Amino acid sequence: MNLFISDLVQRFPVRAEAGKPAGTATILDHLSLVTGDISALVLIGPSGGGKSTLLRILAGLDSPVSGRAAFDGVPLPRDEAGLRIYRRTVGTVFQAYNLFPHLTAMENLLLPLVHVHGLSEQDARERVRLPLERFRLAEHAHKRPAELSGGQKQRIAILRALVVQPRRLFLDEPTSALDPEMRAEVLEMIAEVRAEGGQFILVTHEMAFARRVADEVAFIADGRVLAAGPATTFFDAPTDPAVCRFLSLTLST
């Protein structure tokens, strides 16, 4: 994918709090980013810097106040109807899994296939059978999310995004809510997606993993891209002082 982002601005209304009047907070401040033809882009940076906000726009969940974004020369739709059609061609995975708690893991996987992509129930079951086995989730398919571990929930969520055969995945801190052991199983799954040529944009605080899977990395803080480039040069020879500080802090913990 070639990603082209120009002058993206996103603002949210802020409620009045003690001492501060209501107003707007600028989350993305004329953010621009251009990548080469890559498979995996990783967004890193401090919390509240705008990574997730950017990802939500790229995933078609929110519309920016102004600016442009395009994948492979095709601009993102601006209206909700167009965005809905766009969202059907991509997959999004959230930090909090967001599986549907009233449905079993299997039903969670079938729902988009049947109700969005028009497969028959039988075809949909056939479509998910092999992926479930492959990621060792078949034995958990009949369980509701409450009966699954965090890692299993997140892997089902990734699978739910994958089985519709999306053009690319958007992963928003998919391991931040997990303990280290479960983190590894989820990261392993993402690495496998990468190995099979799947495209994704990943927001993460896992620097070692970022370095392993990323083709390019963008460092986002204060609503702007402070540094971006190929993963190897980015991690091995960082030039921007803010990036150096961030990397030394995260690598030391």
Added chain:
Amino acid sequence: MPRWLAHVIVVAVFIAAVIVAFSRVHYAWNWMAVWEYRQKFLQGWLVTVALSLASLVMSVFVGAMAAVMLRSRHAIVEAAARVYVEIIRGTPLLVQLLIGFYVVATAIGLENRYIAGVLLLSLFSGAYMAEIFRGGLEAIPRGQIDSARAIGLTPWQALRLVVLPQAVRLVLPPVAGQLVSLVKDSSLLSVIAISEFTLNAQEVNSFTYSTLESYVPLAVGYLLLTLPLSALARWLEHRFRYEAA
């Protein structure tokens, strides 16, 4: 101890206490006088069943509409729903029925007191339903909507497949309680001369001067309606049960 046995024991103790209380007042029971009017009780009870069922369905409908309006982005729509809910919940049903029937229904030429009664009762109960439904909808985490949108569901599909199944489970217990209240509140329809269960019992009392013999069957008759309703609600609750993730 099995649950059914515990229920039997508690009910037995309750009945014994009631019998003791009644025996203390040295009341001269005269069931024969009331028995003659059994048809009147039955008719009244059936009218109450019909009124309750109609109001039950309609109040759910009214409540759902008002709940959607309460969440509206349009200030006027939201304000209209809010004013409706607060006025209904803040004033006695008795006053609503009297003004609603003798003033409003008369003004708009609605003369059938049964239809007017059902409408007024549904508007009353609908206000409480609206707040229950609103609470249920707002309890669904934001992430569920995100997820529904992310997989490409339309807003209507998201409501039908994701939000409602979860909200129904949350609102079932309070809705069941509200429906039980509704059945009993239908007794106030007697003030606009609808000859339902309570009014008929009052009439039997005035014919026979057998107060307790008229009102004890009234209590039993309402229980015959409300207990199955509660049982149905518990069964539904069980069916919709799942642990929150």
